Structures are given as C-alpha cells and as structure tokens.
Amino acid sequence: MIQALLTVALVVVSALAVAKFPRSVLVFLLFQGSLVFVYRAQIPEWLRRSLLAVALLVLMPAIGYFNGYYLEIATQVGIFVALALGLNIVVGLAGLLDLGYVAFFAVGAYSWAIFGSPHANVIFGGGFPLAGWWFYVFLLVGLGTAAITGILLGLPVLRLHGDYLAIVTLGFGEVIRVLANNLDKPINFTNGPKGITPISRPPAPFGLPYGEYFYFLVLLIVVAVVIVNRRLEDSHIGRAWEAIREDELAARAMGVPLVRMKLMAFACGASFAGVMGVLFSAKQVFINPESFTFLESIGVLAMVILGGMGSIPGAVLGATVVTVLNLQVLKGFSLWLNELKNAGVTVLGYSLADLPTQFEPAKYERMVFGVILVLMMIFRPQGIFPARRRQRELAQPGG
C-alpha cells in the first residue's frame, strides 16, 4: 500500500519536475528511473500497468511537447529496444552468437529507402517515390525481406558453433554494409556512400507532429515485439531453442528439428530488425551505410548482454540504459562541461578553458561504455535483469 502510494507519487513528481525543468538532463533521468521503479515495485498488477500506460502514452508525449529532444531520445530507445529483443531471440534464446545483426536493420531500411524515395526512378524509370501510405505495406515488406535474409544467413552457418559462428555473422554484417556502399555501379541500387534522401514519410494521422507520430508508432511496434517475444518464449518453439542451447545433440535425439528451429530463430530475430529498419529510414529521411556499421551490431549485442541474455525485461532495460547513456548522459555531461569552460570556471587553480577538446566526455562514449561492460562482466555477469535460466547457469561453479 505504502509502496503503491510512493510509486504513484514518484511518477507524478518526476513528470512535474520534467515539465518544470524541461532542459535538465538529471530530471529526465529521474523520470526514466521512476518507470524502472514502477516495473520493479511490489504493487498490484493493474496499478503497474496503468502507471506505465499513463507514463508512456500521456506523460512522455507531453514531455516531448516541452522538449522535443527527449521525445527523440525516447523514440531511439524504442528502436533499440526492438532491435535488442530481436537479437535476444537469436543470442539469448537459441544461443546463436550473431555479430552482424545490424545487417537486417539495413535490409529493412534500404527496402523503404529505395522505393520510398525518388532514387528508385534511377533503377526503374519513373513513378517513384511511392505514395506515403505504402510505408505501412513496407513495414511488412521489410519484415519479410529481413526474415528471408536471416534464412539466407542461417543456411550456411547451420553447422557452425560459438566462435566460428560469430566470425561468419560478423563477416555477413560487413558484406551487407559493403554492398550498400558499392551497389551504386553498375546499376545504382543504393547510391553508395552518398546514401539515399529524401525518403518519404507516411501521412501522420490526426495532424500529429512527426516527433509524436514516430514515438507512438515505435511504441506500438515495441509492444507487439514484446508480445511476440513472450509468446515464442512460452511455447514449444521457445523450449526447443532453449534445448538446442543446452545440448544440441540431445535436442536432436528428442525430436527437435535442428535446421528448422535455427532458421526460425534467425528469421524471427531478423524480422524485428527489418520492421524497425523501415521505420528508421522514414524517420531519418536520409540513410547511408554509416548507420549500419559493425559497432552498431556490437552495441545491440551489448544491450542484450547488459540487460541479461534471454531476458525480455533485460533487453528492454539494456537498450534503454545504453541509448540513454550515449545520447543523454555523456552528451549532457559534455554540454555542462562546455558551459563551465565558457564561464571561465577554474578548478584547483586550473582554468577549465585550457582543457583540450579531446577531453570532452561525448568523445568517450565507447570507452565509458566498454568500462561499464567490463565491470558488468566482473560483478554481475548474468546482466541487470537476468533470465531465470541464466541465473541457474551462472550459479553453477565453472559455468
């Protein structure tokens, strides 16, 4: 009861605080933290659900009205949550280490980028871009294309395990990126490193601003992805994946069709990335191969590991933490340091204005990130919200 009151109060206060100080990074972090608290607090299920619904459906867009950048952060968090959940199926459930996951995101993004922009005229003659409503069709096209790509990747790597699998998928990710970079000749499919722009956006309903529109669309897809993930996990399909991860040979002998289940894992994981890719290209209006580097794949993998492999809440939280850290905390810290510099503040007799620009925290994104990962692996290798089964595995001495 006290917990329930506390939780409600926390959400309300943090939301009010964001409205009052729309620029403060710390206050927005407080708001995000309150959502995690809602998730963890021991309160009735209906209260938890309504609080989360109010926060995500009402408060967050309202915050976006005061500070559009926060809505942008929330949208990006959502995109990465969906990616992390997709990769979670492949790595966390089926135990197939995939280092080229972002390739499927690229496949989805390029499928809409090409047909949703005048660029397709170069390939097919006239008639493009497709009308905005085709975007919704392409959410499915992106899903299908990515799933097929996932199967194509899956076929040659079926016999590979662990390190070998990781290397091949890494190569696959690079192949897709290099293709995007070089398929501007002889037929210009991807426009090479210059990228494709302008990519059409769908007509937003109710005259919603695009920031809000994409936020709601991402939220909708994330909810769908979470449901799909949970249903897969709690079915014979999820159990078959777990069994493959535990003991492939025994799983085969117990009647698990190995090839089909592995391909299904690759296809399911890839399809989430494909959908988000389509959305990403429309949201960004411009895409080029730089958005789909190896580091992105590693980033998504880090989200899954940080959150706890095989755990759905883990993937959600991992994606949130990493994205917020990159976009908000480190950038915010840099801004703050810059303000201090400009104000001519001195620390222990040292003028901050003399600090070389190399010391800007934003430049240390990857390093801070790496340090956090290392610390996590040492002190909490099972992740923030570990899957029950992972907990059991790590409880066993000698892994």
Add this chain to the structure above:
Amino acid sequence: MSLFEARSVTKRFGGLTALHGVDFALERGIASIIGPNGAGKTTLFNIFTGLYAADDGSVTFRGQPLLGLRPDQITALGICRTFQNIRLFSNMTAIENVLVGMNSRIALGLWDVLSHSRSFRRTESDLAARAIGLLDRVGLQANANAVARNLPYGDRRRLELARALAAEPALLLLDEPTAGMTQGEAGTLMRLLRGLVADLGLAIILIEHNMRVVMEVSDRVTVLDHGEKIAEGSPREVQENVRVIEAYLGTRGAGPRGARRA
C-alpha cells in the same frame, strides 16, 4: 515384418571397426544388448537413432528404412532413447525437459503460437498434464519444477526416461539406465519398464552391465564383442554360451562387472 530390424550394420572410425556386420531384430518385449567395454553397444544405438551414419547395412522400423533419416525424423517415427552419460537439458526444470521430449508430437505452427489460437491453448494445457503424468509414472511428480541439474543422480536417470517416453515411442532405447543405481533402485526401475511393456505395448532395447538385471528382465539377450555379435538367445542360453564366457572371463580374467571401466 519385424517391428525393428537391423541387417549387417557396419561402422568404422578411421582404422577401427566398431561394428562389423551386426544383425539385430526385435518384435516386442525387452531385448538386452550386453558386451564388454568398447564392444560397440552405444555405437549401435547412435546408428539406430540417426546420430551416426552407418558405413554399411540397413535398419528398418515397421518396414521403413531409417538409415539416412535425421534424428528428429526417427524420433517422430516412434523411436526414442536415453544416454549412457545422462544428457538432460540441465538448466531447464524437470517438467520443461519432459515438454521438450514432446516436440515431435506437437502439430502447431508459428501462427498458432503468435496468435495464441484455441488449439495452441488446448495443446499447451494437454502437454502440461501429460508431462505431469509422465513425471508421476517415474516417481518424480514432487520434483516437477526442480532444475534438472540439481536432481540427485538416480532422479536424473529417471527424468531422462520420462523425457524419452514423452516422445510417445513404440521402441525405447535405454543405454545403461541403472548405471550408478543401487540394486534396490535398479529393481524398481525394472518393474517400471516391465509395466511400460505391459501397459503401452512398448518394445525396449536395453544396454546393461548389471547382469542380475539383464537376466531378470530380458526376453532375449544379444552379446557383442569387438563389434561382432557373438551370441543371441534367451538369458539362460546366453549365460551358458561358451564364447560369451570366454569374452567375459577367458580373455579378460574378470566377471562382467569387473570388466567395466572404473
């Protein structure tokens, strides 16, 4: 037509001939395969279940050739097994292990799972009930939610049996199911197997080192040595067979159980 028939099965590992033209047939009941260490008993099971490819010979089940089929296809046809060195899904619970064993009997598609269709919900609750029933049958009902790895040794063996039964096999292959059990536990298990044969009409091939168990429970016994079948018949006949006594005593100077690897 026999339920299960293997003809001149041969398997080589490099220069070693692990099986050399082995014939084997089973109609019903319990058939045991015995033989000293390295005789090729487990290899035979691995070929029967599609884990190894045979170099020569044929295997048929209800008239259908098995060689060349995948393990999951063979399981779907109605043959399931346990392993000599228990291979459970150790971080899954007992009931989850059994549920995985039912995989080949589930006719649901991806869409049923995603939409939680009526047939999905009905199937899931049926499966859970059946899994509990199987755990009950092997005496593990109280441990349904225990993590497999944490179960005592004997329970893990019995869980593996329940998992194999979950595939609804017509033929069950058990690789040393009583290894590491006391004589009492082994006796209980054998009564359970006899019950399965009587109730479900199950046929069982048993690899065993425990001679007392073998003599008590088997309808027929096949003896392998160095990859060759050296004797076959009723337990009594085999026991008195000169070649068998030689294989166990003559060349190795120890009884059957003394011949076991330590």
